[in-house]
Structure formats: C-alpha cells, structure tokens
Amino acid sequence: MSADIPLLSIREAFSRQFMRHFKALMGSPTDMANPLLFFFMVVTLFPMGLGPNPERLSVMAPGLLWVVALLSSLMVSSKLFGSDFEDGSLEQLAVAPYPLAILVMGEVSAHWLGTGLLLAVVSPLFGVMLGLPAHGLDVLFYSLVLGTVCLTLIGAIGSALTVSIRRGGLLMSLLVIPLNVPVLIFGNTAVSEAVSGGNPSTWLALLGGFAMGSLALVPIAISAALRVSLDN
Amino acid sequence: MSADIPLLSIREAFSRQFMRHFKALMGSPTDMANPLLFFFMVVTLFPMGLGPNPERLSVMAPGLLWVVALLSSLMVSSKLFGSDFEDGSLEQLAVAPYPLAILVMGEVSAHWLGTGLLLAVVSPLFGVMLGLPAHGLDVLFYSLVLGTVCLTLIGAIGSALTVSIRRGGLLMSLLVIPLNVPVLIFGNTAVSEAVSGGNPSTWLALLGGFAMGSLALVPIAISAALRVSLDN
Amino acid sequence: MGSPPWFFRFSGAVVRWLLPLTIGLLLLGAAWGLLVAPPDFRQGNSYRIIYVHVPAAVVALAGYYVMAFAGAVSLIWRIKMADVTMRAVAPVGAVLTAVALVTGAIWGKPTWGTWWVWDARITSMLILLFLYLGVIALFEAYENKTAAARACAVLSLVGTVNIPIIYKSVDWWYALHQPASIKFTGESAIDSSMLHPLLLMIGAFYCLFALTVLLNMRAELVWNHREASWLKQMVRNV
Amino acid sequence: MYFASLSALWHMDGHGFYVWLSYAVTFLPVAIMLWLPIRRQRQHWQWIAAEQRRIDSRRAEAPGE
C-alpha cells in the first residue's frame, strides 16, 4: 500500500505552506492594510517624540526609518511560530515527508511578503514625510527590500527559539541583536550615502550578500530550533 | 442551599485576580523581560542608526526613550487578555458574582506592576546609556511611572476590543497608538523640560491627571469591551 | 420615529432633493473658487486649493463627533439605527480626512516647497485619520456585526473623550518645538470675495456628508431588512 | 471669470498642476463615495425583487399549497 503514494514536488510543498500562511495573514483587504498602517503609525510617533523641526528630522531620516523598520519587523516576527506551536501545526510539519527547512521557508516567505516587502514598498512615502531628500528614496526602497529579508529571517530564528524555550528570551535577544546590527548599519549607511551624494552600491551589495547568506543558512537553523521546541 | 453561600469582599476578589495574573507573569520571566530587552535593544540600536554623536543623541534622548517605552508597552499589552480569552478565563470572569470592571482591574494592575513599573524603574539606566543628563533621570522615572499607567490602561482597552479577533495583534496597535499620543507628548515634554532646565511639573501634573481620568473611566470601557468580545 | 420603515421613507424623500442640491452646490462652489475668485496676493493661484481643502477638513472633524454621538446612543439606548449611523459615518469621515490631508500636502509643495510638515493641525488631522481607520478596521474584523457595532461604539466613545486632549497636546507640542523657519497660522484676515465661495463650499460639503451618510445607511438597511415585510411590500410597489 | 483664457485657467501661473490635482483628488473620491452606496442599494433591491418573483412564481405553480 505504501509504495504507490504520490509525493508532492518540493516546490509544491513549499508553495502550499506559503499559501496557508499567506491566507491566514491576509484574510481580507483590511487585514492587508494593517501592517501598513502599523508602520505608518510608528513612523508618526518619532516626530511626536523628537519635535517637528524639519531639518533635524531630515538629517535623521535614514537612521530613523531603518530603526523603525527593524523595530516593527521585530514586533511582527516575535510571534511568527507561536500559533503554529499552539495549534499543533508544528507537529504536523515535523512528521511531513519533506525537509522541515523548506516547509518553514514557505511560511517565512509569506510573512516577509506581507510585512517586509510591504514596508519597503511604502517606505518612500514615509521618507517624504520625514523629509528625506528625493534622491535618497529609491535607495531607501532597495535597501529595505534586501534588509527586510535579513531581518525577517533572523527574526524567525528568534521566534523559533522562543517558541521552544520558555526562558529563552535572553538567549533570543543575544542572538538577534548582534546578527541584526550589520543589517542596520549597511542599510542605514547606504541611504545616508545616497542622500549625501556618495555611492550607495557597495553597501547595497553588502546587504545583498548578507541576505543571500541568510537565505542559505538560516532555514537550517530555524528547523533545528523548531525540532528542539517540539521535544520540550 | 443558595442562601448560605459566602461571598468574597470586593477587595479580596480584586486581589485574587491580581495574584493570579501576577504569578502567571512571574512564571514566565520571558514575558516580563520582553519589554526590558526590547527597550535595551532599541537603546543600543539608536546610536548605530543615528550615528554616535553624543550631543545629538542626548538632545533626542527624552523623545527616543518615550517612543520606545510606548512601543514596548504596546507590544506587551497586545496579548493582555489574549490567553484569558483562549483558555476560558474570560468566560469565568464574566459569570463571577463581582463587577467585571473590578476583577479586570486586578489583572491590569498586576500587568502594570510587572511591565510598566519595571520599565520605569530601569529606565534611568537606559537614560544614562543615551546620554540623558543626570538631572533629567528622576523626571524620566516619574514620567514613566505615571505614563505607563495610562499606556497600560489604554492598551488594555485595545486588547479587550481585539481579543476575539483572530488576527488582532496589529489591529490593536492601530486602535491604541492614536489614543496614546497625549501621553507621549506630556511625558516626553516633561523630560525635555527637565533636561533643558525648565519646569517639568506642569507636564507631570497633566500626566497625572490623564492617569487619574483613565483610572476612573477605563475600567468601564474595558469591561464593556470584554463582554462584547465574549459575544462575538 | 426611528423605526426602519419610517426612516427609509423619510430618507428617500430627503435624498431625492439633497442629491441634486449637493451636486449643484459643489459645482457652483468649485466654479466660483476656480474661475471667479481673485488670486491671493501672496500665494497666487495655488490658494484656490482652499476651496476643497478647508471644507473637507472641517466636515471631517465634525464627522467624528457625529459618529461618537451615534456610538453613545447605540450603547446607552441600544438603538439599532444608531449602529447603522455609526457604520455609515466612518468611511465618509475617513475619506474626507484623507482628502484634506492630500490636498493639504499638494498645497504645501508650491507654498512651502515641501509635501509634508509636522505642523500641529496637520498632525492632528493625521491622527484623526488613524482614529477613523481604527473604527473601520475594527468593524470589519468582527464576525458578528452586532458585536462589531458595539465594539466600535466603545472605541469611538473612548476616542471622543480623548480627542480634545489629543488636539490640545499636539498644539502644545508644536508650540514648544515650533521651528522659526515656517510660519503657518494667523493670516485669517481673508477678503470677502474669497470668503463667500469658501462658505458656500463648506455648506456644500456638509450637504455631501449628510447625503453620503444617508445613502450608506439606506444601502445597509435594505440588506439588513431584506426579509422584512415592509421592505418586500415596498419592492413590490415600485 | 477671472482668467483671460482657457490656457491661463489651465496654467494658473505655474500653479495649475497643484490646483487641478487637488480638485481631482477631491472630486474623484467624492464621486465614488456617492456612487458606491447607490450601486450597492440598487443591487440589494434587485436581489430582493428577484427573490420576490421567484416566490411568486412558485406560488403560482402550486396554488393548492
């Protein structure tokens, strides 16, 4: 009986996980708008805190926008695998006859699409609101596309670990901060360079390299972390 | 049979809810450490994003600290009633023979003690890290003590309104951030004033007034919102 | 009064003359503002944006109070019609707020040379938009629409208590940090040749608000009462 | 009319783009805002009418019921 069971192609297994998570994330157009509004509001908070002085804001704009991106990615990723763990989806992923790393990447990509990429797409608007000069907007966009890939992947490791280890908060942040720092610095410098008329491409390349590296290595780390969590 | 059933005093009912939530919070130190770690991380991130220029940082320190306090309070409040809803505690609270507003305030106070007050207590450390002048640290502490009361109460309304919604986390932030704007402004201005040698007491008084007003009105809103959520 | 059949008939009559009136007033005001009124001596022709910007802003603000009042009525007296009103006001208010923001931003480019400034009034308007969007998102997120209306009522009441505080605090915030380079408020000595079309346009936007709210309510009512005999009777008679 | 010619009206001393754009972003949403509920009500109305007709025809088919 077991010989003739058809298997999905790895690609299809991936895309099913992707769809599952994407649909759960984006039930309706209103839901789709939620992360957007969230970013918008967080951006608004900074002028409220720092004062409306346009010159000062525009000097800080690259750094602020990048820190906001990092913070909000952190806030939305922190519960990435939480519901999967509670509702038993993780058990099922673990017994599925496909590499856990691939399946999990389906989920992570859906998450990135619905939050990271979206943030990057609307970021020029935020740039304008914070007074970022127009010639920095495209680099802001590119740097965030690449950067949110890294942030999401690293956040996913953190989430996988915190799902498992009850007291793992400290461990998670120790893991996540150092890994995120280069992303922040590369991205922020790329934008600052573009604004001040320098050449951002080196920094974008570094960011791209970091994203590639994460894409290659992080899935393995995530699946290892999730397996540990199931045994806890 | 029913006549001789003893009732708890309102105070005792309150304090039981307080203990229940407080112990649950202490039982998972991760949850408690989360806002602190978040705070800590962000405080380390800003110098990286905005450049290490100490003068500029110290000018912005009050605003940054307050924005981050708001965000971390948001992060922890978003799940305030979530587990109560899922595990059925909310149903039980609703059938308890005491005013729901009182019982719920027991929970909210425990939450505030474990997150808001804690944040205020360690905030001077973070102030020092961002170069906040020493004579601003005590006002930072006072403003955060009062401010986190408001933030927690308003966050509790948001959480109560969105518990029954499956993808409620972000939505909650959307509802709560605009309502928190005055708190942010009062608190942040108090600290700025103290730093620049002005008189912070007006702003602290405003913050105190806001906290008092919230303490009087918010419990009713929370209990109404929770009843609605049970009916969804 | 307040019963759905009565309201449906009454609002039908109102809509019948309010619709042409509103469109007429809007076109008249727009033509007056664009074609007839003289240009401002400082800002030139760009000031003509005022005829859409200010009315949208004024009515958007008023709309929130209408919504919150409906919310209070719905919570206290449990009147279904108040739920429907609240539900109908929120999108109209949000659209008008967005219009005020966008036209303001467009106005900013020729006058200040920038699309966006964190001015007190602008910032308050942005927060008002967030408040409206919050109500809409909350309503959409609930599955049970009666519960949704009640939740939105709670939210909009909390918002109403808070709005004056928000506005005042944003004012203080701006006054404290106000940068010297931009001067925005205070030139309200407006010539009557410019004022009259503005007042007309504000009137037109109030009519527009009432009209769209009524239309939204009617559409909602028809659906909610699709099983009701009075509606079936009405459909049959048409 | 204040403007001498149509092209002056269109151009508005260099501010035409901004003025016309803001009128467009006002009146377009306003038109949609008016049209959507009207369309929605018409659709509901037609749905109810169709339902009525279906019920009526069923009654006509089975008069003894």
Place this chain on the structure above:
Amino acid sequence: MALLTANNVAIERGGRRLLSGLRLSVESGDIWQLVGANGVGKTSLLRALAGVAKLGVSGQIKRDQPRLYLGDAHALKKNLSALDNLRCHPACDIHASDEAIFSALASLHLAGYEERPVGSLSAGQQRRVALTRLLLSQAPLWLLDEPFTALDVSGCDWLDAQIRSHVSAGGAVVYTSHQSSRFGALQQDIDLVHHVC
C-alpha cells in the same frame, strides 16, 4: 425551587438562528442532559443559560446568581500550578483553605501534581484539575459542557458519583454529553433537534 428558568429562548450565532422556542425549568434535584448532534447548539445554549453569551440570545432566562459553569476551555493558566489555579480561580467561587484544595486534588488522583505547572499535565489530568472546582465551590447550579471528555474510566465514575451526590443534596446539574443517559431515571433530556430552526 427553580434554580433556572428559561422561557421561549432563541439563539442566534454567526448571523444564523440556531434554536428557538426553548423552555426549561431546572428545579433543585434535577439533572438535565442537552442532547443533539455536533453543531446543533448545545454549547451555545449552555453559554446562554450561564449568562456568558448575551448578544444573540432572546427570550427570558432567570437564574439564581451563584452558578458554576465549566466550558470546553478549562480556564487554567498553563504556567501556574494546579494549586494556584484553584486558589485564584477567575470565577471567584472558591473559599476553601489550601488544605481543602490539597485534599480535593488528592481525591482526584492528583496528589503529587499540585505544584507542577498545569501545562505539563496530561489532557485528562488537566480536566481533573478543572473538575476539582466541583468539590470546592458551593454553587447549587452546575452547568457542565462535556465534562466526561478526556477522563478515564475511574474519572468518569468519580464525576458520576459527584453529580449524584450534588443533586441529592439539593443542587441541580445541566450538562452536555454525547454518551446517552448516564443517570438513568434520575435525568431528563432535552433533545435540541426539536428546537432547530
């Protein structure tokens, strides 16, 4: 003495009317079982009777204030111990001393598990913790939603005996279950099929 009377109750959920025309009078000494297929509305009715759900419920429900409602969800905090969970139960109806709680837990074969986080107990053990409230609360009216779920044979027998002794002491029980008539002539059924709209 009627502990609960429901008159002409109708229930609506998710925009659909589930049940209507329901009448029920629970007297002291009664055991009522709500019977019906999956999705017929047993849980919804029980929540309405308990006063948890209000919005979709029409008709009159009169009840004595103290009642013990036990739903699908146990209202247990996973990271608190059984002891703490019972000491500070959200329904606030437990006035027992710690010793009483210990001995109640022991009578449910949970001796030795009192101080462990409830989340690390097995499914049946968690239900036993939730059921311990029956021993500790003094509410005369019990409203139990599928209380026999996850219990082993001895657990079911314990609950059975508990319900019997409760009603013989003048209490009353309304419960749902998919097993039929555990209490023979002692119990009455309401088959919700007759009230489906």
Place this chain on the structure above:
Amino acid sequence: MALLTANNVAIERGGRRLLSGLRLSVESGDIWQLVGANGVGKTSLLRALAGVAKLGVSGQIKRDQPRLYLGDAHALKKNLSALDNLRCHPACDIHASDEAIFSALASLHLAGYEERPVGSLSAGQQRRVALTRLLLSQAPLWLLDEPFTALDVSGCDWLDAQIRSHVSAGGAVVYTSHQSSRFGALQQDIDLVHHVC
C-alpha cells in the same frame, strides 16, 4: 509487513521516566489501542511513535515514512476555512482536488461549512474537519490520539467504519481512547500500566 516496530522503548518526560520496556510491532491490518489511566503516557508514546517527540525517547522505533498523526491539537488555523485548511495542510499529505475535498467534507456532514472560518465551528465540527484528512491522505499507518472525542454518535460510527475499512484495505491504526475495545476481536490492546516505571 510491519509498518511500525518499536523495540525496548522508554519514554521520559519532564525529568521523570514514564514508560519502559515497550515492544510493539504494527502489521498491516492491525488495530492497536493504547490503554491506561489519565497521565500514564499514552499521548507521549503516540508522539514518540509518530516521530514528533524525540528527545526523551530511547530504544528503537522503525517506521515506514508516510504516516498520519492526529494529536489533541487539530493543526487547523482558526481564521482559515475548512477547505483552505485541508488544501494546505502542514503535513502535506493531501493530494486531492478541491472536488474531492468538498465531497469528503460532505460525507462528514460538513456540507455548507466548507468556506466558514474553522474557528466559528462547534467543537465536534472542528474535529470532523481534522478527521477529514483520513479520507484524503493515503498514508497506510494512522496514529490517532483520542479520535472519538467530541464526536456525536453518528460521528463515532463514521470513524469506526473508516478505521475498519482502512485496515481491511491493508492499513494499520494505533489509537488511544478511554472507551474500551470498540473493534472487538479486530483490535489488540497495550495496557501501559504494565510498562510504568
């Protein structure tokens, strides 16, 4: 043909050894019921057999790759519809067309509920959605943790028939339940009491 063999398995949980010396060989056509009181370790053993838990498990467990494990938790996303949940199930063992899913749901009396969020179904209906996988997956080995829970009488009968036809087609089932011996001579029991440490 053995679909699963376990040899000298011992299980440790929360720092305590629960079971030891467990042997089991599940052949095609077998029905095994894990029997034991609450908290004895049935769920833990089933998770070990399925390969979900690994860390506290010692001994050899050999199994054929495709197996269907169904735990306490249903692995259903509450805000997705039943259809979407099955289409994109995390176990990735469903290769059926949408029509097949529709008809499978219909045979569990869920016609009309396919597109509603699973969170708005009753307890039994949610379990039925989870059980629909039995019709759609082609795994020969089923590992079911208390599958009869929350089902009404007709649901239990359906599951009963399903298990019988599965084993008669050469599959095998290991399940836990507190009701004893539904399948008479067809099934074999392992009473875990004999393996408690």
